Amino acid sequence: MTGRHARDEPERLTLRLPRVTLEALAWGPADGRLVVALHGFPDTAHTWRHLGPFLARRGFRVVAPHTRGYAPSAVPDDGCFHVAALMADAAAIPEAVDWTGSDPVLVGHDWGAITAHALGAHPDSPYERVVAMAVPPLATMDSRSPRLLARQARHSWYIGWHQLPLLPERFLDREVAKLWRDWSPGYDAGTDLPHVLAALDEPANRAAAVGYYRAIRAPWRVPSSYAGWKRTWDGTPTVPTLYLHGADDGCLEPGFADGLVAKLPAGSRVERVVDAGHFLQVEQPDVVNGLVAQFLETPFHGT
Template sequence: MNNRLTTFTNDGLTFDVIDDGPSDGVPIVLLHGFPQTSRQWSRLTPYLHERGYRTIAPDQRGYSPGARPRGRFAYRMSALVGDTAALIETLGGEPVHLVGHDWGSAVAWSTAAAHPGLVRTLTSVSVPHPMAFVRSCISSTQLLRTFYMVLFQVPWLPEALIARGFRAADAAGSPQWRRARELSRLDDEQFGRVRRDIVDGGALHYALNWYRAMPLVEPRRAVRAIGVPTTHVWGSRDVFMARKGAELTAEYVTGPFRGETLDAAHWIPEERPAELATIIAARVNGID
């Protein structure tokens, strides 16, 4: 595992990878969320590298230019999990420490359930266990917080509206720019990166297919309780994820579990990178 990984393949698709840190360090795989790429981890990874860890962050399906199949069926959860499993196999097939944020967290949960032999530990950030999320939708404000997921099912209109909002950055200070920034809860650097990587980079339509594949239920792939050591991290100022999901998550982990709450919004890897790195390192080192 000393060779640097720049790409890997699965299902005839080619995925870009950022492989950094000590080449002989313990590998930590980082799965990004929407609407971001592997570069969302750029504020976090230096803190992991200084602890001696190697980080492997892929641009996931729809985000990598070489991995943009057409049609929402190609973005069902089993396909996303298959990509992560293929990445770990490419690294040598030994179990890795898996970290996910937002949609990356959902993929991480499902990977740990479907392929427990490939995951040594799991750290989920912002998005709770899938069943905890479902339960929180009927017992808290979660459904209202994520109503945008329903709107994203409409063809093409979300692409047009999101692109318009991010491109309003050309007129910084304009009402459209302020509104787009307010809705996204991103800082200026993040906002610009999303525009370059997702909107201008052509990934937006494919990234939205992750949401459009949600109704394609795969009954046999319901996420079971997780047996690997797990930490779930939630931000107390997260406007997208309710506290209830974080509270319920412990019920779906049979292995060692720790819940962490940070004074942060949804974008924890960028807002609280040092604190998150400490939490990840604690999980990797088996500190419960």
């Protein structure tokens, strides 16, 4: 294979982090500016198949792990799927790939966005900029209008469903297909669903993916090793942030992006992507890629 398509094929990396081993896809030169990209639910690292090669052609080094519990990454021995654990994993990746440069960037979608916001709020985060998609900072969502919150409650049925024992795992294949249909109306997920179902093929992987949601109900069960990260798990970034939201998102109401830029630090941007639902990075890759590249390549002089 030669030319552009050869360059678009990802490398496979093994990231040996302090508490879990993750498998990752990577694009771009090893000495390029580091971009770590985190997927959400129900998705995999393959969600970055457009952004990764695009940034690689601009000289960036993009590393996209399958997050803890999603095959081929390991299910962690500690069984923790709280945001604090996701933060710890993401924070350890620059060292795991021997990154010694400046201005690394964390990109996240869905649960990856929650993780990115949380790390963007933490003083010990190695990341100097954040790009988040489809989920705004959690702390900014509780002050919205009752009407918006009521509409969102109808979308969020799956969170309660995931609190039930056994049944979510048993019917996860059906749920995954339904969520992609509902969350990104009109999008053909034929390329994406096989990756997701392969990542969640084993019972332990299914329990892990559902476990991200079950961790919400018992935040006190976070192991002490993650306690230092937990304090900003629902925080709002203090570093420059690009936030993107699909105008047709069927998972999270686009109205949550309204007025958000005023709550973010200097140098931040908020953009609504038209003709895109929840999985905007694969629905409108040219638009998303361009917005991300522009944000990353714009110098920011903080105070």
